[in-house]
Amino acid sequence: MSRSTRNGRPLTILALDLDDLKQVNDRFGHPAGDELIRTFAERLNKAIRGSDLAVRLGGDEFLVLLPECKADEARQVLSRLSGLEVEFRWQSVEVSFSAGWTDFAPGESADELLRHADDALYANKRARRRPTLQVVG
Numbered sequence: 593m594s595r596s597t598r599n600g601r602p603l604t605i606l607a608l609d610l611d612d613l614k615q616v617n618d619r620f621g622h623p624a625g626d627e628l629i630r631t632f633a634e635r636l637n638k639a640i641r642g643s644d645l646a647v648r649l650g651g652d653e654f655l656v657l658l659p660e661c662k663a664d665e666a667r668q669v670l671s672r673l674s675g676l677e678v679e680f681r682w683q684s685v686e687v688s689f690s691a692g693w694t695d696f697a698p699g700e701s702a703d704e705l706l707r708h709a710d711d712a713l714y715a716n717k718r719a720r721r722r723p724t725l726q727v728v729g
Contacts, residue, residue: 593696593700593702593705595659596659596696596698597698597699601659601660602659602660602661602662602695602696603657603658603659603660603661603695603696604658604661604662604665604666604693604694604695604696605655605656605657605658605693605694605696605705605706605708605709606655606656606658606666606669606670606691606692606693606709607653607654607655607656607691607692607693607706607709607710607712607713608636608653608654608655608656608673608689608690608691608713609652609653609654609689609690609691609713609717610628610629610632610652610653610654610687610688610689611688611689611690612688613625613628613629613651613652616628616680616685620680620681620685624678624680624681627678627680628678628685628687629648629652631676631678631687632654632673632676632687632689633646633648633654635672635673635676636654636656636673638672639669639672639673640656640658640669641658641661643659643660644656644657644658644659644661644669645657655706655709656669662695666691666693670691673689690713690716690717691713691716692709692710692711692712692713692714692715692716693709693712694708694709694712
């Protein structure tokens with residue numbers, strides 16, 4: 593945030609939430625849910641640049657810091673995450689997620705920035721129909 597303010601460069605915060613993790617845990621067991629989280633995290637780390645930072649906040653929530661990236665460019669990261677499938681008990685499960693993002697505004701506190709990203713995430717979750725667990729094949 594300091595660097596963004598000092599250099600006048602954009603900073604985008606991307607909030608991600610895995611959909612249907614509870615259903616995966618209920619249907620396939622917690623080791624399957626753990627594998628889904630691990631697989632998503634690996635894909636997320638490949639989808640971002642070396643200057644970006646992705647962290648798991650806990651449970652099924654992730655946060656990505658995208659310095660020198662505008663909010664509309666965050667869509668490129670999201671497109672690299674789509675189409676992920678994980679195999680459990682010889683069935684392929686599509687990994688879906690919800691996302692929200694916001695740009696840092698100079699003078700904004702870290703708490704405000706995170707709240708705006710979280711608000712965008714939950715607004716996007718509410719705006720779309722809640723999918724059910726998609727088993728492919």
